[in-house]
Amino acid sequence: MRKRRIIIIGAVAAGTAAAAAARRANPDAEIVLVDQGPDISYSACEMPIYVAGDIASDDRLVRFTPAAFSERYRVEVRVLTTVLAIDAETRHIDLLDERTGEKDQLWYDALILATGVRAHVPEALRTASHQVYVLRRLEDARALRTRLDRDASGHAVVAGAGYVGLDGVEGLTGSGWRVTLLASGGRILKGGLDPEMSLHLGRWLSSQGVQIRNERATGLDVSPDGRIRAVRTDAGERIGCDLVLAATGTRPNSELAVAAGIKVERSGGILVNEALQTSEAAIWACGDVVAYTDLMTGSSHPVPLALNAFRSGRVAGRNAARGGVGRAAAMQKVIHAAGVSVAGLEIGHTGLTLEGAVSAGLDAVAVDIRHRSASSNSPNKPLYVRLVGERGTRRLLGAQLIGEEGAAQRTNTVTALLRSEATVDDAYALDYLYTPKLAPAHDTLFVAARQLQKKLDASGRPSA
Amino acid sequence: MRKRRIIIIGAVAAGTAAAAAARRANPDAEIVLVDQGPDISYSACEMPIYVAGDIASDDRLVRFTPAAFSERYRVEVRVLTTVLAIDAETRHIDLLDERTGEKDQLWYDALILATGVRAHVPEALRTASHQVYVLRRLEDARALRTRLDRDASGHAVVAGAGYVGLDGVEGLTGSGWRVTLLASGGRILKGGLDPEMSLHLGRWLSSQGVQIRNERATGLDVSPDGRIRAVRTDAGERIGCDLVLAATGTRPNSELAVAAGIKVERSGGILVNEALQTSEAAIWACGDVVAYTDLMTGSSHPVPLALNAFRSGRVAGRNAARGGVGRAAAMQKVIHAAGVSVAGLEIGHTGLTLEGAVSAGLDAVAVDIRHRSASSNSPNKPLYVRLVGERGTRRLLGAQLIGEEGAAQRTNTVTALLRSEATVDDAYALDYLYTPKLAPAHDTLFVAARQLQKKLDASGRPSA
Numbered sequence: 001m002r003k004r005r006i007i008i009i010g011a012v013a014a015g016t017a018a019a020a021a022a023r024r025a026n027p028d029a030e031i032v033l034v035d036q037g038p039d040i041s042y043s044a045c046e047m048p049i050y051v052a053g054d055i056a057s058d059d060r061l062v063r064f065t066p067a068a069f070s071e072r073y074r075v076e077v078r079v080l081t082t083v084l085a086i087d088a089e090t091r092h093i094d095l096l097d098e099r100t101g102e103k104d105q106l107w108y109d110a111l112i113l114a115t116g117v118r119a120h121v122p123e124a125l126r127t128a129s130h131q132v133y134v135l136r137r138l139e140d141a142r143a144l145r146t147r148l149d150r151d152a153s154g155h156a157v158v159a160g161a162g163y164v165g166l167d168g169v170e171g172l173t174g175s176g177w178r179v180t181l182l183a184s185g186g187r188i189l190k191g192g193l194d195p196e197m198s199l200h201l202g203r204w205l206s207s208q209g210v211q212i213r214n215e216r217a218t219g220l221d222v223s224p225d226g227r228i229r230a231v232r233t234d235a236g237e238r239i240g241c242d243l244v245l246a247a248t249g250t251r252p253n254s255e256l257a258v259a260a261g262i263k264v265e266r267s268g269g270i271l272v273n274e275a276l277q278t279s280e281a282a283i284w285a286c287g288d289v290v291a292y293t294d295l296m297t298g299s300s301h302p303v304p305l306a307l308n309a310f311r312s313g314r315v316a317g318r319n320a321a322r323g324g325v326g327r328a329a330a331m332q333k334v335i336h337a338a339g340v341s342v343a344g345l346e347i348g349h350t351g352l353t354l355e356g357a358v359s360a361g362l363d364a365v366a367v368d369i370r371h372r373s374a375s376s377n378s379p380n381k382p383l384y385v386r387l388v389g390e391r392g393t394r395r396l397l398g399a400q401l402i403g404e405e406g407a408a409q410r411t412n413t414v415t416a417l418l419r420s421e422a423t424v425d426d427a428y429a430l431d432y433l434y435t436p437k438l439a440p441a442h443d444t445l446f447v448a449a450r451q452l453q454k455k456l457d458a459s460g461r462p463s464a
Numbered sequence: 465m466r467k468r469r470i471i472i473i474g475a476v477a478a479g480t481a482a483a484a485a486a487r488r489a490n491p492d493a494e495i496v497l498v499d500q501g502p503d504i505s506y507s508a509c510e511m512p513i514y515v516a517g518d519i520a521s522d523d524r525l526v527r528f529t530p531a532a533f534s535e536r537y538r539v540e541v542r543v544l545t546t547v548l549a550i551d552a553e554t555r556h557i558d559l560l561d562e563r564t565g566e567k568d569q570l571w572y573d574a575l576i577l578a579t580g581v582r583a584h585v586p587e588a589l590r591t592a593s594h595q596v597y598v599l600r601r602l603e604d605a606r607a608l609r610t611r612l613d614r615d616a617s618g619h620a621v622v623a624g625a626g627y628v629g630l631d632g633v634e635g636l637t638g639s640g641w642r643v644t645l646l647a648s649g650g651r652i653l654k655g656g657l658d659p660e661m662s663l664h665l666g667r668w669l670s671s672q673g674v675q676i677r678n679e680r681a682t683g684l685d686v687s688p689d690g691r692i693r694a695v696r697t698d699a700g701e702r703i704g705c706d707l708v709l710a711a712t713g714t715r716p717n718s719e720l721a722v723a724a725g726i727k728v729e730r731s732g733g734i735l736v737n738e739a740l741q742t743s744e745a746a747i748w749a750c751g752d753v754v755a756y757t758d759l760m761t762g763s764s765h766p767v768p769l770a771l772n773a774f775r776s777g778r779v780a781g782r783n784a785a786r787g788g789v790g791r792a793a794a795m796q797k798v799i800h801a802a803g804v805s806v807a808g809l810e811i812g813h814t815g816l817t818l819e820g821a822v823s824a825g826l827d828a829v830a831v832d833i834r835h836r837s838a839s840s841n842s843p844n845k846p847l848y849v850r851l852v853g854e855r856g857t858r859r860l861l862g863a864q865l866i867g868e869e870g871a872a873q874r875t876n877t878v879t880a881l882l883r884s885e886a887t888v889d890d891a892y893a894l895d896y897l898y899t900p901k902l903a904p905a906h907d908t909l910f911v912a913a914r915q916l917q918k919k920l921d922a923s924g925r926p927s928a
Binding site for chain 1: 507509510512513518519524525769770771774796798799800801802803804805810812814839841842870872873874875876877879880881883884886890893894895896897898899900901902903905906907909910
């Protein structure tokens with residue numbers, strides 16, 4: 001019997017998880033793992049640590065080299081290889097080896113798309129200059145680090161205040177550079193924080209020496225020799241600088257899929273069923289390129305998180321490998337829960353923001369509290385919490401936490417409540433630890449839940 | 465119409481919460497708050513901070529003085545007043561003013577028992593010497609602190625390795641004393657930690673200079689002038705020392721209740737219904753003296769935690785005050801979730817230990833993992849986790865966490881899972897934050913849940 005051939009396109013978190021899962025599920029399959037870049041199996045979330053110079057080498061971000069992965073999982077790994085086209089009809093892909101320029105074709109029984117997202121740089125910031133950096137792939141981090149090794153200090157403009165922008169702030173300030181962060185409309189982590197919480201984060205970053213400007217980059221001044229001189233903004237300003245990090249969003253790498261007739265949603269995320277099968281039966285998808293079903297709203301859109309990449313890789317790999325034999329694995333619905341550490345501050349958010357809840361058509365309210373990470377008689381730091389809940393049902397919808405201590409792990413507690421469809425009353429009823437040096441007698445989440453109960457009581461069925 | 469008179473016996477966390485709630489529920493009631501000691505409304509959990517000398521004065525532990533509380537809530541506060549008897553038939557109590565020696569009687573419409581627990585000192589450690597200390601009430605902490613102010617260093621034997629024993633270790637070592645901890649059978653925090661986890665804690669304490677001995681105190685050597693010379697143990701040892709802290713357990717202060725015909729459970733905790741009414745209709749109970757219903761097992765026993773004291777005080781106060789008018793408030797079932805910080809280590813536990821689960825008749829298994837508080841490329845500390853689950857149902861039963869960072873807050877996440885009757889699979893499915901400086905890519909709880917899934921798979925229905 002001919003061996004089943006599984007091809008996986010993309011070899012970072014999801015792709016390598018898929019390859020490993022496929023191997024476990026099918027010891028005999030022929031598995032080919034393809035990536036456009038030189039690296040596989042690296043930790044993108046840790047790139048700020050490397051950019052900041054806190055670890056000696058980018059080796060520390062790489063879990064497996066191509067050779068090591070190949071040997072460990074008996075997988076053919078082709079790096080620096082671009083997939084030119086997918087033919088879902090005849091089940092083959094066209095490949096280009098970027099080193100040799102040679103083209104190739106490979107037939108598959110199962111194809112897994114783990115193509116991820118790419119940095120999106122708007123027209124205004126595109127230039128021949130090598131001084132506009134992005135921070136998406138390990139090569140990007142390496143290029144930026146090389147620059148910072150050459151120039152121990154300087155002024156960087158980070159255009160965009162999402163996760164990548166904050167990672168850039170962390171890496172650049174950690175490396176001794178002065179940073180101006182362009183946060184259009186004053187919004188930082190817009191997808192995860194409501195404006196009120198953005199403000200706390202902005203104030204903190206300012207206090208730590210980061211210049212925040214509520215502006216958007218609209219162009220570049222580049223010298224004749226290709227050096228960046230300044231960033232121009234929508235406020236008519238010219239901000240002189242030595243480098244620019246374009247943290248201006250990402251786009252799903254789903255063009256190949258679309259060209260092959262695979263269905264995607266509005267933002268380009270690949271649509272899948274619970275088994276992570278795309279609209280083409282022999283093609284699965286996993287990782288950041290996938291449109292996941294959001295547990296809170298039921299809508300489908302990309303939720304680019306490492307744990308989703310890992311989980312979806314396992315599901316897609318197993319299902320692609322089993323060839324109809326055995327029970328299909330299922331990808332769970334996801335909660336958008338994420339966190340970041342920047343300039344010594346912890347930020348965590350989970351579920352829906354008030355903006356997100358309202359735009360999903362929910363009758364939502366929010367409360368904001370400032371409490372403490374520990375008892376007032378112990379060393380403690382302020383902790384800002386916003387809780388979001390639904391009128392009528394009293395369902396807890398989400399939380400945002402910001403503080404120097406205790407924000408990230410408290411976020412997980414709220415996520416556990418959200419997964420159990422907890423009400424605000426359930427959040428209040430939780431048996432929070434009181435450990436004076438680690439948590440106040442009335443934990444910050446307990447206090448926030450109480451405030452949200454009162455707000456909901458004022459507008460609906462009272463709490464018990 | 466005569467005003468409703470509510471008497472509350474005991475004025476620490478639960479009693480003062482009850483008084484405040486009674487006042488809110490009934491603006492006209494006459495409320496009398498009685499306490500045997502000189503202090504009310506203090507934070508017992510923070511006494512180690514005071515004993516260690518980390519705060520200047522015991523004032524910092526007191527939320528309200530008797531006068532301030534009396535004014536704020538329009539409550540008559542009688543301190544240094546002992547209740548001699550309760551007559552449930554005629555609804556009155558007999559009182560003794562310890563300062564004047566005068567006796568008094570007070571009639572009530574509603575009585576609330578918030579009498580708490582007392583330190584239990586076994587016969588072997590009872591002595592006329594003032595050098596055997598306990599650590600239960602604020603007076604106890606004050607006495608110990610006074611001693612430590614006099615002698616800047618010395619050797620203390622802490623007899624007993626429960627929460628009070630560890631609080632003693634924290635206070636005494638923080639104050640510069642050398643400490644020997646007697647942990648009978650090698651068990652530390654026996655009610656919250658299985659033997660395997662006790663071991664980690666014991667090793668840490670040893671590494672921090674605390675001498676741990678698997679012995680039990682069986683007697684004292686006291687010099688003719690009343691000074692402690694040594695503690696004798698069941699191993700036949702004599703441990704020379706300058707003071708002894710008897711951390712040898714507590715007993716519910718329920719004798720008055722029993723004498724009044726109120727029903728208690730085996731260990732002396734007062735039995736109550738959901739409204740916290742005792743077996744006598746006009747008498748309620750709250751705080752550490754109450755036998756709460758454990759959510760995990762359905763059994764009733766004291767669960768002496770600050771948040772239970774606060775919650776139960778509110779419920780008892782409201783119900784006692786309403787006089788049958790309006791809807792009765794209900795006390796929730798509780799989860800035994802607690803934590804402590806000692807010698808720079810965080811300890812948290814929630815739900816059932818393996819021992820506790822087995823003795824409750826459950827078919828339970830446990831896994832132990834050692835993982836990290838953060839990513840391996842960031843500063844991180846080892847984190848030890850034990851998860852307990854039930855065969856067959858795959859229900860999560862409890863967790864124990866020990867580490868220098870991130871143990872306490874992760875405990876709350878498990879408590880949220882327990883409250884929603886989560887399975888081990890639900891614990892694995894949680895959307896844990898990955899924030900390299902704050903949590904590893906695969907959070908410690910995620911890794912532990914995976915291990916427990918595998919163990920349950922090996923002995924029952926496999927995971928999805």
